[in-house]
Amino acid sequence: MPGGAAAGLLSVARAEPPLTTLDGAITDRAGVLGDDEAQVRAALDRLADETRYQLFVVYVDDFENMDGESWANATANNARLGAQDLLLAVAPAERLFGLSYVSGGDLSERDVDVIQDAVADRLRAVGDAPADDADWGSAAVVAADATRAALASSSGPEVSPLALSGGAVVVAGGVGGWLWWRRRRQERGVPASSADELAGLPTQDLDRRASSALVAIDDALRTSEQELGFAQAEFGLEATTAFERALAQAREDVRQAFALRQHLDDSTQEAEPQRRELLTRIVTLCDGAADALDEQTAAFDDLRKIAERAPQVLDETLQRADEIAARIDVSRQALATLSSTYPASALASVSANPDQAASLVDGARSAVEQGRAALAKRDRGTAVAHARGAQNALGQAVTLLDAVDRAGQDLAEAGPRLERGIASITQDIADAARLAPLVSAAGDASVAPAEAEARAAVEEARAARDGGDPLAALARLTAAEAALDKALEPARAKAEADARATALLRDTVGRVESQVRATEDFVATRRRAVGPEARTRLAEATRLLGEARSLHPADPPAALARAQQAERYAQAAARAAQQDVAGWGQQQGGGDVGGMVLGGILLDSILRSGGGRGGFGGSTYGRSGRSSGRPGGRVGGGFGGAGFGGGRPAGRGGGGGRSARGGRF
Template sequence: MTLLDPTTELGRRAVGTCPVGGTRNPGGARSVATCAGVRKDRRVRALRGRVVTVGAGVALGASLLMAGAGAAAAVPPPALREDVTDESGVLSAGEEAEVQAALDQLAAQTDYQLYVVYVPEFTGAAGGTEWAQAAAEASQLGADDVVLAVATETERYALVPESAGAITAEEMQAIARSAEDDLRAGDWAGAAVTTAEGVEAAATGNAVPGAGGGGGGFMTALLVGLVVIGGIFLLTTFTSRRRKQQPAGRPLQDTAGATRVASTADEFHQLPTAELDRRSAQALVRLDDALRSSEEELGFAQAQFGAASTREFETVLVDGKQRLTEAFRLRQTLDDDIPDTEEHVRGTSAAILRLCREIGQRLDEQKEAFDQLRAIEERVDDALDAHEREAATLRARVAPARAALSALAARYPASALTSVAGNPDQAELLLGEVGTALAEGRQRVAAGERSTAVGYARAAEEALGQVRRLLDAVDTAGEDLAAVGVRLENAVASITSDLSDAARLARGNAQVEPRAIEAREAVAAASAARSGQGDPLAALRRITAAEAAIDEALAPMRQQAERSRRAQALLDDTLGRLESAVRATADYVSTRRGAVGPQARTRLAEADRLRMRAADQRATDPEAALATAQQGEQLVAEAQRLAQVDVENAEQMAGYGGGYGPGGYGGRGYARRGGAGDMVSGVGGMVLGGILLDSILRGGGGFGGGGGWGGGGDGGGFDGGGFGDGGFDGGF
């Protein structure tokens, strides 16, 4: 399989480019009988009608997680000689044969022809759709020719044209969504086979899975790929439609014709370890976004219909959050300082992926019922009015929030306010975008486009929820910092007692003395913080850690009952502080989840798990509970730091107006690219919050849906989608 230039025979399939010896029909189509030289090696198919320039195209999910993508090999749009072009080398010989068989079947049963191209990266064009269009144009493809282009390293893809002959745009969307399921699962061959099967079904008048049914409800587009970080998760991220439609263990033919069984145990065996590790991290981010936004969506429904009507959804959500906690615990074993064997990395990553898939499937089962419950399209006018009123209420809170932060800044150092310092600005930015979305939604209602108006209403609702959370966090920060002063006083009194015990029981003891020195320094830092000369939260963390350390050193010299009593006293304060820190960091991640990557989320989830574990240990083993809670404090502090680094890097890479560019895990940032600018200019607030309007208008959203990992823009991404550039209604 090779890439050829536009001078190839296939590249001369347009009017006036028939090779020597061939003729062309008046309408521009070639006669197969007289232009046989341009036939493909493995099939003969007449080109119906005119030769066309490929149109807008379907591209799913604009830019995606881009985690550590690195410098992929650049491949410009080629002219296509072969049915299958694999510049990435992702297909085995057996898989290539499987794809070719599907393409041959399509050609035998229909007038359509599918070209499949795998390259590391789309270059030489503005995005995935443009790249695929350029390849189609370079090859002079016909009206019934379809191109599936996949960038394997940067995880984007496009399916063009937007419609093909008798195949409607809606059917092409459904075909693309089905192929995306396979791409997410790493089934490169499966994506091509699924596309061929979908084109054949549409061409022969059979139903295409996922086509039809409109886009009215909040849940309708779970399978379309919403990118809201307010975020509604794309459940099919974890579910390959092709695999769901066939029995597990279907035999596939390898190069020798022998049977290869795709069992659950070896479903990831072909993936390199680094890729498997990366995908597990991506899956956690997507599912974490899904559950966060589903929780918000559930809150909307509970406010509207009451707890009784939403109890089943709440049960599924609680179960999903518990299982996600376990998945994050597994991930933490890969992120800690203990070296991992390759076997451990592979086994743990596979377990995470399976957990995420199972949770996604549970959420997916609630799709239809939740959609029916909300029925947003029927009341979209009322929804837009309600959002307008809510926006006015929240807008009135921005100025007081700024004033509150100014007052706090006069009393506390900047380091104590990092998690909320930017909240008023982010809230104001979001409110501006809400106004734009509501205005556009009203225009769509007036034009009779109610289902499209639903997308704008949904984007506004998600953004308003984030604004509320941002402003609430400012209020809570003031309360938390006010409580720190009292806690510092108590901590100083408690550790002073420890220092007295150290002087009385262990003067000069080699184990106790260094810890006594740290305790005295911690007391000095606490005194400075109380007088406004330091960070009170940092001082409180330091003095608590110092007291725990000196308590441990003094433990052999104290009675067990006394140790338990002191541990219990420390535990109360530590748990309260940990709970506040987890809540503040969770708010920060939720309202900036368009930029926050898996490492911060993993630390946060593990800190929350340890918080709950410490609470469970409290009655039976306060000393162990204290150690657990202190470990949680360390993790939540690290989570906050990593999240801030991710957000700062994302902002530096792109700024608020133009979306987020490629990022990576950890220190390089974890950014996603936004891109609703074709519809609503300046959507930086929504992008940072993970609300990509173009994807919402494609129908994403609802309980469990969506994925804050993509966006409109340049080509499709298959780790969390949405319809990207070149889609319908003017090319989102």
């Protein structure tokens, strides 16, 4: 038996029938854990503390001529383990193991696959290691940690909020495992529930994800409502208006999500694709509501920080106001310089910015004074409101002054940008002319006015190069191009679809022509055996192929659809013809019957007709149709589709509603 560690156990190996009782979470009848038992127990405790699942591990020398799966299931049933109890059984001397679990719980079949693979990999490494280095307990640690990770990532409510504590103020306390899981993913830069991830989940897991999301977001809403009340009492209604709006929208999203859940619970006829679509919508709505609450949580955190250090915040805000005020005269001078080069219309959007910035700075200073007065009266909430108002005013002032700073650069760059814009929109105008037949066929009246505006915008842009307002011309050019793009979108989409369809059509028609020719040859050389079904399918394939060719110039997508239909009929014809020939051979006694008889060449008939061309007699089908009991098989090759292989090898024990995975390592 390979593996140094396992080989060292052979001399003392003792067969163990399935156990009737366990020694506790760890049963080591093989005596292989030693000092490693402590780390195994710690891993099992982490799993039990953070989830609703418990893992039992058993080490014995020998499974008494049973496979690991059956032995593990029998032991789990004898010990009366529950639905959320797993049992890992390992026989080091035999290099066998089994993992018993109850299917249909919070662990999906994919989760169990991952756990099984992790355990098998670890056991294989341990089994191949020298006996002195064998760490058999590490397999149990891997099983516990893999189970814990699977439960955490499967978004089930099995993750304890106590074990997974933390997070923002608004959703702390009632969030549960789902919001913790999505928060951890966001910290790593992963979207809470990406479309690809949801699409990859089995329907059962997606259903659990949706149910868990509903429970978690409902708890988060209730906690958020309490938090809003506290915040309103502390900071006032005005400071919490945004959160109130976000909470109202979150309530509406969650109401829709619960309505979808109720529809799914009431409906027993919902097809799986529609069911998956609704489950995905539920998760998306819950994610959106949670995102909105998260954003407001950050805003509340900011308010609390300001409240904690309100005097310093007011002082810093006043200092910031002085710094911004020093920029105002600089901006005025910059505008004066620009006005000597560009017309007033080119500076209209920024000419009043310095005066507006000065007004905002004055307002910020006044707010700081009022905030200080509120602090003197021990009214910290009012002080925070004034501090926030001053900060917002200064933020707007900075935006205005930055716009003046950028104006000179924008005007300097407007010339080259105009040239690029003219070139780009000119191509769109050319596309409008090229796609005119498609536009006319669709009866779209929006392209003509959009094209006219695009031409007018080009004229204005060209004039602006000689001393006009380049920014206004560029704005008009950009808007005109966007409008023309939108108007041309259906025609462009049709043109692109036609091009893709044409490319696919060439490939499809080539395949179908080859298959039709091959099947025609097959039928022609086996006329005696081939019946009406194969011939009918072949004729339909030929007809559809002709339609595809004729439709191609006017409607490539429709032509492609006909060609694809033709391909299906050609494949069906080939299969039917092969089955007919196989059945005919059996009717003839199974001998080597072929040649001229199979090919429908009857010498007697030919001679009697004087060597002339034969009619339709002589090769009668003699059957009223193909029987489902007729054996299949291939004749000639090249006509059948993909074969059907077996599924995953059997590796699950039965009994007591439990399943098992395992095998040899």
